[in-house]
Amino acid sequence: xxIEFVSPEDILYSGQATQVIARTRGGGDxxxxxxxxxxxxxxxxxxxxxxxxxxxxxxFAVRGGFVSVTGSxxxxxxxxxxxxxxxxxxxxxxxxADAEAALEANPEDAYAKADRDWAEVxxxxxxxxxxxxxx
Amino acid sequence: xxxxxxxxxxxxxxxxxxxxxxxxxxxxxAATRVARAQQRARxxxxxxxQLTGVIENLAAGGADVDHPLLREVENVExxxxxxxxxxxxxxxxxxxxxxxxAEREIQAVRSDGGDYRILAIGKKVVDYFTFRGYNxxxxxxxxxxxxxxxxARDVARRVRELxxxxxxxxxxxxxxxxxxLGTQRPVVRRFLPLESTAVMAGEGGGDQAALAGFSxxxxxxxxxxxxxxxxxxxxxxxxxxxxxxxxxxxxxxAMKAATDNAEELIVKxxxxxxxxxxxxxxxxxxxxxxxxxxxxxxxxxxxIETLMTGAGDRA
Numbered sequence: 227x228x229i230e231f232v233s234p235e236d237i238l239y240s241g242q243a244t245q246v247i248a249r250t251r252g253g254g255d256x257x258x259x260x261x262x263x264x265x266x267x268x269x270x271x272x273x274x275x276x277x278x279x280x281x282x283x284x285x286f287a288v289r290g291g292f293v294s295v296t297g298s299x300x301x302x303x304x305x306x307x308x309x310x311x312x313x314x315x316x317x318x319x320x321x322x323a324d325a326e327a328a329l330e331a332n333p334e335d336a337y338a339k340a341d342r343d344w345a346e347v348x349x350x351x352x353x354x355x356x357x358x359x360x361x
Numbered sequence: 362x363x364x365x366x367x368x369x370x371x372x373x374x375x376x377x378x379x380x381x382x383x384x385x386x387x388x389x390x391a392a393t394r395v396a397r398a399q400q401r402a403r404x405x406x407x408x409x410x411q412l413t414g415v416i417e418n419l420a421a422g423g424a425d426v427d428h429p430l431l432r433e434v435e436n437v438e439x440x441x442x443x444x445x446x447x448x449x450x451x452x453x454x455x456x457x458x459x460x461x462x463a464e465r466e467i468q469a470v471r472s473d474g475g476d477y478r479i480l481a482i483g484k485k486v487v488d489y490f491t492f493r494g495y496n497x498x499x500x501x502x503x504x505x506x507x508x509x510x511x512x513a514r515d516v517a518r519r520v521r522e523l524x525x526x527x528x529x530x531x532x533x534x535x536x537x538x539x540x541x542l543g544t545q546r547p548v549v550r551r552f553l554p555l556e557s558t559a560v561m562a563g564e565g566g567g568d569q570a571a572l573a574g575f576s577x578x579x580x581x582x583x584x585x586x587x588x589x590x591x592x593x594x595x596x597x598x599x600x601x602x603x604x605x606x607x608x609x610x611x612x613x614x615a616m617k618a619a620t621d622n623a624e625e626l627i628v629k630x631x632x633x634x635x636x637x638x639x640x641x642x643x644x645x646x647x648x649x650x651x652x653x654x655x656x657x658x659x660x661x662x663x664x665i666e667t668l669m670t671g672a673g674d675r676a
Contacts (some may be wrong), residue, residue, distance in 0.1 A: 232407050232408050233408060233409065233510070234405055234408045234409070234513075234594070234595055234598055235401070235405055235408075235509070235510050236403070236405070237406040237407055247557040250578040250579075251578070251579055251587070252579035252583070253578040253579070253580060253585070262577060263574070263575075264572075264574055264575040264576070265575060265576050265577075265578070266415060266572070266576075266577050266578075266579065266584055267578030267579075267584065268578065268583060268584050270586040277630070281631065283612055291591070292414065292415075292584060292588065294411070301411060303408055303411055303412060305510065305514075312411075323475065325572060337518065
């Protein structure tokens, strides 16, 4: 099946895959195989895995958005989707520190929370951390 | 002093050709930037089309939500204006047009006894309204050439703060729409509240059956609620990209006109310079001839020799 990652600025990835795993809001991890029923779901900021036709597994850090499955196409629309190899770990660490400092000042800051989740997911996807914190 | 006028003209021609080199360079730079801006607008289309399509289909399918972004107010009193122009000038009428129509809109709200907020995108907008004594709610600058989604999100965040808190009843967006390379026009669009889902479904051509048989996570309404804020950001981003392309297209045209004018001026000045030089030469010849006449000698050859060796040596 065809899999596409689309960001507001560009199509980030497009390829053929046998399976895609992502995490939806309220539904936990969900895997899409060829022939999945038509589906639209809100995505959490999470790590997505694409099992390519050649047998490779590509890992992406995905910043929210939604996934739609129609026919034999899976489309992930999100603010950002970064392949594991392209993640800037240093930037992610400093973003995490900034977000945590902002949360220290105001624990209700929704934007800082989103920034923190995004930084954590990038670190996890890059293999710098085992799992996201217990938030 | 013969030759004085010629020297002055030569200097002016030099300075005009230098200006021409600069405007020509700016024209070429703007031309490549228009192309890049158009390319970026094209690349951004799949996202906004998919997003809009899903929203319209969800709305047509009967998903109805009570989202703050849809909150309509009966008597609109406080209006926020997102005014999007450039950071730099030298773009022909680009900045002036949008600023003039923004001021007109603001005056209209004021004369109805309403209140206004200005969200200024671009240094020129900040300068214009500061100079005229308007209050500016927030300033965004430094990205109008080449906006990123991150920039759109920053603006959208402030817009939502104002709208969600009820500080404003309506948000209008003013920017320059890029119709084609030859046509860009300033437009005023209602930005918030969003059209009700029923209108979206009808006008956007949402297909009620398009999503039949779909399953949703968490639910059709839940998905729609998640999508609306993204829709706001995506619309703003599209406008920023349009405005950037318009700015470059306007600059390209303005600089082309300046280059053409410089060329014309060089031709005119060259003509004037040639005339001045010819006049100087004629004057000099006339002086020599009349000088020779006044010597009043009979031997013509001696006379010419005298002139050539210099009149002063002759004792």
